Amino acid sequence: MKFIFRYFWLMVCTLPMAECVAQQANQSIDIGQEIVQYGQSFSNAGLFIHFDKTTYTNSEKIWFSAYLTKADSAHVTLHHTLSIALFDDVTNKVNLSGQFAFENGLCAGSLSLPDTIASGAYHIIGYTNLLDSNGQPKNIFRQAINIKTIVVENFKATLALVDTDRADSLRISLNIKEETKRKSNYNINIKVGNLPDRPLKSSKTGQNVISIARGQITPQHPVLIATIKNQNEIKRLQLKLPAIEKDSLKIRFYPEGGNLSANNLNTVGWEAKSINGEPARVKGILLEDNKVLDTIQTLSSGMNKFRMLPKAGKNYTFQLIQGNPAVYANVTYQLPRAINHIVAMNVSKAVVDDTIKIQVRTNGVRRMRLLLHNYRSVYVDVPLLTTAIGRTIKIGLADVPRGVFALTLLDSIGRPESERLFFSHYNQEDKIIVNADKAVYHTKETVQLKLNLSKYFKDTNTGIVSIACVQQNRLQSALTQDIQSFHYLSDELGDMPTDHSGRDFRNISYIEDILLVKGWRKYSWTDMLKTSDPGSSSYTSAEFKGKVTRFGKKLKRAVKLSVLRGNNYSVIETDNSGKFILTHQDLRIEQGKKVVLNVNESNKENYQINIENPYIKLNESLNTVIESHSGGISILQVSNDVQGLAGFEKTNMLKEVVIKAQREGNIFSPTGHTEKEGRNRCGDYLCVTWCLNCPFSGHTWKTYIPEKGKTYMRHIVSDNRIIQNIPLIYQGCELETNKHSALTINGINYSSEKYSLDEAELSMPAPAYSSTLLWSPLEIVTAGQDKELKFFTGDITGTFQIIVQGISDNSLLYETKTFTVAKK
Helix, strand or coil, X not given: CCCCCCCECEEEEECCCCCCCCECCCCCHHHHHHHHHHHHHHCCCCEEEEECCCEEECCCEEEEEEEECCCCCCCHHHCCEEEEEEEECCCCCEEEEEEEECECCEEEEEEECCCCCCCEEEEEEEEECEECCCCCECCEEEEEEEEEECCCCCEEEEEEEEECCCCCEEEEEEEEEECCCCCCCCEEEEXXXXXXXXXXXXXXXXXXXXXXXXXXXCCCCCEEXXXXXXXXXXXXXXXXXXCCCHHHEEEEEEECECCEECCCCEEEEEEEEECCCCECCCEEEEEECCEEEEEEECCCCCEEEEEECCCCCCCEEEEEEECCCHHHCCCEEECCCEECCCCEEECCCCECCCEEEEEEECCCCEEEEEEEECCCCEEEEEEEEECCCCEEEEEECCXXXXXXXXXXXXXXXXXXXXEEEEEECCCCCCEEEEEEXXXXXXXXXXXXXXXXXXXXXXXXXXXXXXXXEEEHHHCCCCCCCCHHHHHHHHHHHCCCCCCCCCCHHHCHHHHHHHHHHCCCCCCCHHHHHHCCCHHHHCCEECCEEEEEEECXXXXXXXXXXXXXXXXXXXXXXXXXXXXXXXXXXXXXXXXXXXXXXXXXXXCHHHEEEEEECHHHHHHHHHHHHCCCCCCXXXXXXXXXXXXXXXXXXXXXXXCCCCCCCCCECCECCCCCCCCCECCCCCCCCECCCCEECCCCHHHCCCCECCCCCCEEEEEEEECCEEEEEEEEECCCCHHHHCHHHEEEEECEEECCCCEECCHHHHCCCCCCCCCEEEEEEEEEEEECCCEEEEEECCCCCEEEEEEEEEEECCCEEEEEEEEEEECC
16 A cells, blocks of 8 residues: 655744744655554454444344445445344353344344343444454444343342451342242352352342452452342342452553653643543642652543653652542552653644644754654655754644544654644534424424535535434443544544543543543554564455255265345355355345255255354354443442333333234234244244234334235335235245255345334324334435434433434534423
């Protein structure tokens, strides 16, 4: 890949007298090639996945859409499959998974949560088919979620710390209270951190005491997990345990530019967090040889900055005088030592639009080079003469793209000495405008939504966005991710501390702190200079491999296989040993349907087909990197009450609606039906309204297997509404009569399914308690034209939030809007 050099108007101003000159970028091949080659080894396609919410309940669907925000046109088609897996944070096991089809860097689909799934903390991991040289996914996206229950509990369980004064152990109470009059036996398992489970015998009174040795509590896994089973009910409680190691609070200091420059005024960023990554709000004193210089403290983000004038040979430390918990008090932390004859760099404003200004000062006259780059391309490379008086350099950014860039100062022989991150063209973006026709709606009322693309760039014509409208209490600010913050910040700089204002990318002071403390994090110049192998950016693709045997033995000649994908049909051939590979085109199928393979030979019953899904093993390799998130985990007491939904939304969702339809002609009523629950091998099903292969996901929380020869209803749908119902005689599933000669597998799903409450649901006798009112993925918006969408409110009252995010020709799009639903 060639790196890019451009011409800039570079204004170099020497203090105190201003001197401005125009310079041409110096095309020095050596360091430019190193930067580009190193950046390629870290390159990724910028996989971002938009989920409709962060809190789900059993039996709900997880809707999502995916975007490749950084893949260029030459490489975007290499990403053809998205794998999605739901991991339990406690067991690290996969609960659900599936593969979905990418097309031109876009993908949409859903996962259906079973009604038996345990409540608690989970992670969703998504990745594409491209693998690195170690066989691991190159592009990974993680999303933490919580799953709560809508089932009425027959018992209540509470974990609470009762004694923390013992030197050798902690005591925790586990109280179980019956919510019904029945007497039950409970199976209880206790797990501390990453130690094996151990059983706990439940007392007859329901009051249990757990004793944990202090040595079992580690800063990396300070969590007690209690799993209580009672017949078909499972409750899982997580309680944080107080860590006792003094180094479990991590405080780091980041001098601007990378080093403390002796006898120069330095800006120092610092960050405090627990060992498991949570921001810590702390306060302490800055010391020079044990003499107090200043009192400093972090913000709620765990970050802040201060200025100091360090001297060579002096020892600088920080002593904590206030923290949570108090065990950290009077702990001392070391600052970097001040270095003579090293450049001092200062960028007073790192979030800029058209111009970046940098102040540079050295103890004497030095010849240096200044690079402006993003570890993928070099945009400015100029010689620079620095002095003790100092220089202020202004660089115009007209030809620099939007995003995070680095200013790097090299010494006279090309070694990096100082570096500072900044954000270019912060306010220059295409924007999506979201307007609802009202601020307050009644239950079961129509919402008229209009979207419009306000373009900043002249050549922007279209954008592609996904729209979710969900109950606001289903969105946890600590877990919610937006495409702008991801693309410009976390994907460039790594894991980000929580912005408690909930604004992330729109909080300029937060970004300023991030750019100061995150410098030199993701990339290392030492590693860069070691990177010389052009093959470091090589990749392979995950493949579905199969094998055909006869009588359980290896074949001696090739056979042909038919591949049935819904209404599509193709033929592939094995090699002489029976091995074959299924391409992603062979497996592409509409979500909800199955791919069927059949041997095209006589005596088919003698053949067996086996398929190896590569994503199953990849999921197993990823479960070792799952870290439980802290959303909703208490450090004092936790009850399974917090794992359920409050109010009528919870209790009324439990009532199964029995639809007693009248027989019309030969249309069969659900009353007294003989159909069994589930779907057949062809993927055909009946929904709760007795519609064959119903297109409305709200009707498919329970499905039944259609019977051959019976007549069912078929919806004719337009714009997500039923325009006609027609009777249809079900012809049966051919696979049910040919079970031994065919293999049915899950394919790579494609879906354009939208969801909203429809008129049929609103007319049912049961209340419409849906926390997601609208999910509409990959909608095209055109500049200058309103995109109109219409959906209904349900019977849940309160605040709802509309989230719109996606991509345009030149930018990332993100906007939210709230409205209220009130009773009629």
